[in-house]
Amino acid sequence: MNFLEERIVKDGVVKAGNILKVDSFLNHQMDMRLFRQMGEEFKRRFADKPINKILTIEASGIGIACVAAECFDVPVVFAKKSQSVNIDGDVYVSEVESFTHKRVNRVIVSKKFLGPEDHILIIDDFLANGCALQGLISIVDQAGGTVEGIGIAIEKGFQPGGAKIREMGYPLESLAIVESMDDATGTVVFRPQP
Amino acid sequence: MNFLEERIVKDGVVKAGNILKVDSFLNHQMDMRLFRQMGEEFKRRFADKPINKILTIEASGIGIACVAAECFDVPVVFAKKSQSVNIDGDVYVSEVESFTHKRVNRVIVSKKFLGPEDHILIIDDFLANGCALQGLISIVDQAGGTVEGIGIAIEKGFQPGGAKIREMGYPLESLAIVESMDDATGTVVFRPQP
Numbered sequence: 001m002n003f004l005e006e007r008i009v010k011d012g013v014v015k016a017g018n019i020l021k022v023d024s025f026l027n028h029q030m031d032m033r034l035f036r037q038m039g040e041e042f043k044r045r046f047a048d049k050p051i052n053k054i055l056t057i058e059a060s061g062i063g064i065a066c067v068a069a070e071c072f073d074v075p076v077v078f079a080k081k082s083q084s085v086n087i088d089g090d091v092y093v094s095e096v097e098s099f100t101h102k103r104v105n106r107v108i109v110s111k112k113f114l115g116p117e118d119h120i121l122i123i124d125d126f127l128a129n130g131c132a133l134q135g136l137i138s139i140v141d142q143a144g145g146t147v148e149g150i151g152i153a154i155e156k157g158f159q160p161g162g163a164k165i166r167e168m169g170y171p172l173e174s175l176a177i178v179e180s181m182d183d184a185t186g187t188v189v190f191r192p193q194p
Numbered sequence: 195m196n197f198l199e200e201r202i203v204k205d206g207v208v209k210a211g212n213i214l215k216v217d218s219f220l221n222h223q224m225d226m227r228l229f230r231q232m233g234e235e236f237k238r239r240f241a242d243k244p245i246n247k248i249l250t251i252e253a254s255g256i257g258i259a260c261v262a263a264e265c266f267d268v269p270v271v272f273a274k275k276s277q278s279v280n281i282d283g284d285v286y287v288s289e290v291e292s293f294t295h296k297r298v299n300r301v302i303v304s305k306k307f308l309g310p311e312d313h314i315l316i317i318d319d320f321l322a323n324g325c326a327l328q329g330l331i332s333i334v335d336q337a338g339g340t341v342e343g344i345g346i347a348i349e350k351g352f353q354p355g356g357a358k359i360r361e362m363g364y365p366l367e368s369l370a371i372v373e374s375m376d377d378a379t380g381t382v383v384f385r386p387q388p
Binding site: 023024025028029030033058059062067069070073075076080112113 | 217218219222224225226227229253256257260261263264267268269270271272274303304307
């Protein structure tokens with residue numbers, strides 16, 4: 001097991017309905033030493049890519065993205081969730097369905113901060129159905145930029161998002177891929193990684 | 195002028211209605227070298243405080259809080275905005291009025307991550323009317339914790355939030371305090387700092 005898988009086993013909590021609570025270190029309370037390890041691991045996995053900017057989505061992606069960005073020495077842009085119907089023409093927009101909150105969010109990024117010259121690493125904390133990720137990919141496409149890679153902390157390997165994104169040909173690296181969970185025993189099984 | 199004031203003069207944009215746009219480096223695109231300078235400056239200003247945790251609020255406070263937290267070698271907890279009416283008993287709640295979005299948000303923090311043993315540095319990107327900050331202070335009070343300090347990137351000194359918080363006796367450090375702005379000339383005047 002790698003450092004993140006070990007941490008999930010130690011401090012993650014499996015709940016009924018295939019819910020994995022990692023709020024003690026990842027997405028409510030945030031362990032900065034762990035985040036630094038994740039940032040360095042992303043840097044190692046995407047070392048050969050000409051990344052000049054990291055794109056993430058509010059809120060829980062921002063912390064990981066910022067620490068990773070320090071490892072890459074690049075700026076971060078975070079996509080904002082917007083409920084307003086009137087979006088002016090200065091932003092890229094995509095619609096993202098949230099399974100957690102059962103609603104569709106608009107996700108926006110100002111056109112000032114993404115363009116054809118950008119080589120983007122997309123970072124997020126979770127990958128399940130891949131809706132947020134597809135929204136971010138769409139925004140990079142609208143900007144004419146290049147998605148050089150996608151770095152995820154925890155992928156739920158039993159949900160379809162990861163397979164879809166890999167089929168589309170994107171270099172996707174998830175630091176921990178959960179194959180299955182059992183809330184009765186609290187066990188988590190990870191997909192073996194090279 | 196310090197490094198943040200210089201950056202505001204260089205890249206900030208003054209708009210009508212006392213709006214200061216700093217989205218190219220602070221709260222949409224985020225310049226991590228600047229964030230590291232801010233984190234180190236907060237560490238210098240609060241060097242004598244026994245801070246063991248940083249508290250911020252989603253979304254744009256998270257990046258600054260995370261980089262500052264690396265300087266302090268402590269974890270971050272971010273308060274979540276919740277529109278749900280049903281809040282279970284496991285969270286601290288406060289109501290925060292948003293002047294930007296003209297609505298009241300509930301702000302919540304899980305009781306697991308704040309308690310009487312915590313010595314908190316509150317971090318946020320902006321201070322204007324102080325509503326978000328008062329919500330965070332209320333949450334630390336509910337937890338029985340201690341607010342050791344408050345670190346803000348940009349304070350609008352012509353709005354009442356900063357004065358109110360200082361009158362309450364909290365050590366408040368804003369890296370740049372804007373005394374006045376003029377959208378016709380684009381000029382920003384800062385309050386002199388020691």
